[in-house]
Amino acid sequence: MKPIDMTVAALAEALQNKEVSSQEVTRAYLDNIAREEANIGAYITVTEEAAMQQAKRIDEARANGKDLPKLAGVPAGIKDNICTKGTLTTCASKMLSNFVPPYQATVMEHLQDTVLLGKMNMDEFAMGSTTENSWYHVTHNPRNLACVPGGSSGGSAAAVAAGLAPFTLGSDTGGSIRQPAAFCGVVGMKPTYGSVSRYGLIAFASSLDQIGPLTKNVYDSALVLNEIVGYDRRDSTSVKRQYADFTKHIGREIKGKRIALPHEYFGEGLAPEVKEAVLAAAKKLEALGAQIVELSMPSLKAALPAYYVISSSEASSNLARFDGVKYGFRAQQYDSVEDLYRNTRSEGFGAEVKRRIMLGTFALSSGYYDAYYKKALQVRTIIVQEFQQMFEQCDAVLAPVAPTTAYRIGEKRENPLEMYLGDVYTVPVNIAGLPALSMPCGTDAAGLPIGMQLVGNAFGEAELYQIAYALEAALQEGGSGK
Amino acid sequence: MMQDYEMVIGLEVHVELKTETKIFCSCSTAFGAAPNTQCCPVCMGLPGTLPVLNKKVVEYAVRAGLATHCTIARYSKQDRKNYFYPDLPKAYQISQYDLPLCEHGYLEIQTPEGGKRIGITRIHIEEDAGKLVHKEGGGTLCDYNRCGVPLIEIVSEPDIRSAEEAKQYVRKLRAIMMYTGVSDCKMQEGSLRCDVNLSVRKKGETAFGTRTEMKNLNSFQFIGKAIEYEFARQVKALEAGEKIVQETRRFDQQSGKTFSMRKKENADDYRYFPDPDLIPVVTEQAWLEEMQQSIPPLPDDRKKKYIEQYGLAAADADLLTADLLTADYFEQAAQGCSSPKTLANLMLGELLKLIPAEAETIPIRAAHMAELCNLLAEDKINNGTAKKLVKQMWQADTPPSVLAEEQKLWQINDRSILRETVRRAIAQDEKSAADFRAGKTNAIKALIGRAMQETGGQANPKLLAELMEDALNEAE
Known part of the structure; x- marks a missing residue:
């Protein structure tokens, strides 16, 4: 098997057994990038030279008998909002088009023995669902180049789908890992809030952001997540606990697991083909011995507005630091410091980012705070409670990831509100801080992947992987149109 | 006219805490280092960095609160105060808004009428901003060393009624902060800074007048002068039928006057909200008791x-x-x-x-x-x-x-030596002696002075006076 077709698990094993070198694997991916990247546009930066040097270092260390971590020598692509020391980190924004972080994100320290292939394209500052909001270029969906890969981690998802990286990291604030994973037909995991350090992740909405892996399959996802979770004293919201080996339960049967199907995830606006595929997956789970529990979670309908208030409010503050004073883009024309701010921010941010900053600034303004931000926090509390109650009787939730399959490029660009509605199934999980895994469960008539998500209880990733793995195997056996 | 009015003063005092490291990172807080040598990605607010609260800051603030009879919050949180300024790298200051660490305290000052309690509304923790250095001939330089130095802001009730009371209050507060080891309170280095809120009203009125704020007064002298000037200015304005405008005023050290800086139309909108990068500060009862024990x-x-x-x-x-x-x-x-x-x-x-x-x-x-x-x-x-x-x-x-x-400075207690000295002094200044005898008792002072001088200032003054009086009376 060619390296670009291999899973992370297979690559790691082949590297460990010295059946292949990291340099060969890295070269294979770089060659594929050279061939395919012009069509896909998954990367903002390809770090070819540094990648080959790193691969060489790992090969030498291995040859010298050095004890290396599991994923040593495996190449990876990293979303461009995760700080990589010495490597351009742009957030796909003109604002940071020259920003080279002098420090490493914690996840990058965890992955220090992997090989960085480059930085993945995304919606500017992770705001968007199509990766069309990148200041650099549009990313094309490898399953259909006329379609978007989803977003905001569109580059990360497309790269895995197109064999431009064996795995990538994305970030998920309201679905930004799961939705592109669904659109591109790969597996994306948004871990429990607090389990992966946010240190070095350029914040969009601090209380919602979480880094997670995008991989070809469920097992790879667990492998990568194992490497990046853990308490980090540099992140106050990081949770101190023993993190289980997420592959531990993989392969065990799922008989008796109770899977919730909340009505609210299957209502108006859901494309029939998507609904059918997700319900078919439910049937598969039932066939595996799981019990499907239909129930209602009425507060979910308030999740989307609450999400847009909370995320935009936090973003308006988080993005205020981009003022052209110390780093990043600075406008050329200005007469005063106010002018410098105004011109830098007017020229440096794209339309969607400005829209959210304005929305958030408004929501936090005196006189509106109680009606918007405070209300949204109250909604958040209710949603958290509703999930908690639900998890008292169920082990996981099964739901669609997005109402439709991938849009055509340009289709939603002029209608932000319609674009926001596409996040309706993904945002509740971020609001509640829960883990959720997105995986393919079929294709539509046009051959585009359909995604489903399994939502778990807080820190229940191992159980999610167990269920997802069993389902993945069943779906492949059943030939679900893949 | 002035005596018909009283001033109503509330003070906001910023005190730099004496922690070794900054509030959200491990950079040094030492004063006086070369510009931008005590900063890191965290206190520079580089994208992707996160703050982690220094436990010592909570400890010091709680100590300050306990020493000023405050109630310490069991649950407190940190909020972002959003505004743009080049000395503020994140474009927000991490402070505390509606749930400060300490509340409802007081301290006592001495007034001519006796002891007086000045209420302390709240004490909250926050980070300091950087320093801008305006160059002569234009241009501004930023020094971020001070960014993230921990501060407590101590807000008083509007209980202060004179410049003297204000100075007493700050003196007392300063002493308490130093006694508790919370701060070195060096006003010259800016580790204690004082904002004065002042309004005036006719004596006997209960409603407050419109107040003005004078920021960053960094000496007792300036606090006193600024208050006296601003009181007179406001009274004069009111007497002239003018309205006091709510605004920030700058105190000019040269002229001793205050000048309008910016109008506060309804107060600035800082869009405070809880900082999602930080977790609530929860204080345990046992720990608070331990803190209480540690107050000297x-x-x-x-x-x-x-x-x-x-x-x-x-x-x-x-x-x-x-x-x-x-x-x-x-x-x-x-x-x-x-x-x-x-x-x-x-x-x-x-x-x-x-x-x-x-x-x-x-x-x-x-x-x-x-x-x-x-x-x-x-x-x-x-x-x-x-x-x-x-x-x-x-x-x-x-x-x-x-x-x-x-230097042979021992006191001369020998009566015979001193008697001789006294005798000589009288002989040298008979006029004073005569004056004394004529009833001008004060004239003895000149004689004693002369005698003292003769001993090189070493005479036992009590004994000398006694002997002088004896000698003058004897000779009569």
Whole structure:
């Protein structure tokens, strides 16, 4: 098997057994990038030279008998909002088009023995669902180049789908890992809030952001997540606990697991083909011995507005630091410091980012705070409670990831509100801080992947992987149109 | 006209905490380093970095709160105060909005009418901003060393009614912060900064007038001057039928006047909201009790002790306890000294004059000071010599007995020698002697002065006076 077709698990094993070198694997991916990247546009930066040097270092260390971590020598692509020391980190924004972080994100320290292939394209500052909001270029969906890969981690998802990286990291604030994973037909995991350090992740909405892996399959996802979770004293919201080996339960049967199907995830606006595929997956789970529990979670309908208030409010503050004073883009024309701010921010941010900053600034303004931000926090509390109650009787939730399959490029660009509605199934999980895994469960008539998500209880990733793995195997056996 | 009005003052005092490291990162807080040498990605607010609260900051703030009789919040949180300024790298300051760490405290000051309580509304923790250095001829430089230095903001109730009370309040607050080891309160280095909110109203009125704010007053003198000027300005404006505008005013040190800086239309909108990068601050009962135990005796405690144990006058005890340095020094010296009262007089009369503002040490060893007091109390030297020796000891680290011996400064207690001196003085100034005998009793002073001078200032003054009086009366 060619390296670009291999899973992370297979690559790691082949590297460990010295059946292949990291340099060969890295070269294979770089060659594929050279061939395919012009069509896909998954990367903002390809770090070819540094990648080959790193691969060489790992090969030498291995040859010298050095004890290396599991994923040593495996190449990876990293979303461009995760700080990589010495490597351009742009957030796909003109604002940071020259920003080279002098420090490493914690996840990058965890992955220090992997090989960085480059930085993945995304919606500017992770705001968007199509990766069309990148200041650099549009990313094309490898399953259909006329379609978007989803977003905001569109580059990360497309790269895995197109064999431009064996795995990538994305970030998920309201679905930004799961939705592109669904659109591109790969597996994306948004871990429990607090389990992966946010240190070095350029914040969009601090209380919602979480880094997670995008991989070809469920097992790879667990492998990568194992490497990046853990308490980090540099992140106050990081949770101190023993993190289980997420592959531990993989392969065990799922008989008796109770899977919730909340009505609210299957209502108006859901494309029939998507609904059918997700319900078919439910049937598969039932066939595996799981019990499907239909129930209602009425507060979910308030999740989307609450999400847009909370995320935009936090973003308006988080993005205020981009003022052209110390780093990043600075406008050329200005007469005063106010002018410098105004011109830098007017020229440096794209339309969607400005829209959210304005929305958030408004929501936090005196006189509106109680009606918007405070209300949204109250909604958040209710949603958290509703999930908690639900998890008292169920082990996981099964739901669609997005109402439709991938849009055509340009289709939603002029209608932000319609674009926001596409996040309706993904945002509740971020609001509640829960883990959720997105995986393919079929294709539509046009051959585009359909995604489903399994939502778990807080820190229940191992159980999610167990269920997802069993389902993945069943779906492949059943030939679900893949 | 002025006497028909009263001023209503509330103070906001910012105190830099004495922690080794900054509030959200491990950079040093040391003052005076070369610009931008004490910063890191976190305090520079580089994208992707996150703050982690320094536990010491909470500890110090809680200590400050306990020492000012505040209630300590069991659950407190940190909020973002959003505004753009080049000295603020994140474009928001992490502060506390609606759930401060400490609330509802007070401290007591001395007024001519007796003790007065000034309420403390709240004490909250926050980070300092950087410093902008405006270059002559244009251009501004940013120094981010101060970014993230921990501060507490202590907000008083509008209980203060005069410039003197305001100064007393700040003095007391400063003393408490120093006693508790929370801050070194160096006003010159900006580690204690004071904002004055002032309004005026006709005496007897209960409603508050419109207030103005004067920011960053960094000496007691300026606090006093700014208040007096602003009070007069507001009264004059009201008498002229004008309205006071709510605004921030700048105090100009040169002219002693205040000038309008910016109008506060409804107050700025800082869009406060809870910082999602930080978790709530939860204080445990057991820990709070531990903190309470760690509070050392405070100025009022020591003052009481000085009055009761050492027999000092209240005003003297107040002066000695106003500064931790002098209070510590006094107690140390008092241990080896037979008359603490003499010690207090010597310190208040001589030593305090030599100590520069915000000094950290006193060069005279406490043991030497004690010895000096004992020499004085035992009539081995007189008061004038003691004063002289204080100045000498400030210069050279030498015991007073050695200095006295070297310069032959011992007090002359020998009656026969002094009688002879008295006799000579009278002989040299017969006019004064005659005046005295004619009933101008004050004339004796000139004679005693002359006699004292003749002994090189070493005569036992009491004995000298006694002998002089005897001599003058005898000769009659």
